[in-house]
Amino acid sequence: MNTEEDDAEEKNKIQVQKKMIIKPEAILRYLITDDDRMDTLIMCQGEQLNLITDDFYVYEAMGSIQPYDKFKLNKLVKFFQVVEIQSYGKKKEILKEERVEELRKLALKEKENIGGESK
Numbered sequence: 001m002n003t004e005e006d007d008a009e010e011k012n013k014i015q016v017q018k019k020m021i022i023k024p025e026a027i028l029r030y031l032i033t034d035d036d037r038m039d040t041l042i043m044c045q046g047e048q049l050n051l052i053t054d055d056f057y058v059y060e061a062m063g064s065i066q067p068y069d070k071f072k073l074n075k076l077v078k079f080f081q082v083v084e085i086q087s088y089g090k091k092k093e094i095l096k097e098e099r100v101e102e103l104r105k106l107a108l109k110e111k112e113n114i115g116g117e118s119k
Contacts, residue, residue, distance in 0.1 A: 022053040022083060025106035027061035031076060032069040033108070042075075045082050056088035063095040064103045 020041075030038040045051060065071050 017048055017050050019050045019052055022051055022057065024057040024060035024064070025103050027053065027057060027079070028064050028103055028107040030079065031061065032065060032071055034070075039075075042082050043078055051083040052086060053083055054086045054088045056090075056092050058085060059092055060095060060099065060103060064100045064107075066104075 026038060029035055030042055041049075042051065
């Protein structure tokens with residue numbers, strides 16, 4: 001049974017929670033590398049941070065995985081458990097090789113500016 005105190009506490013949690021959009025290069029980096037920052041962000045996500053992406057970003061990241069990558073299925077499962085996936089809402093474009101190369105270059109470069117945009 002909820003009390004007014006419980007409701008007020010829940011509203012405070014919602015107000016404090018920040019949103020972070022996870023871009024496709026960050027998703028790819030998380031899935032195919034051992035990046036401590038991304039692993040911690042997703043695997044140890046706290047209540048203060050709401051991780052969000054859309055299905056098109058997931059599509060681009062998954063489509064950029066190569067057979068020689070060290071892809072771990074359990075990381076993908078954890079990703080879907082933790083990250084809120086929103087609908088792109090439009091017809092998805094075909095993933096072209098140029099875009100795959102661009103995403104892989106961004107995902108595999110040095111550990112700078114990974115993650116996404118904070119709101």
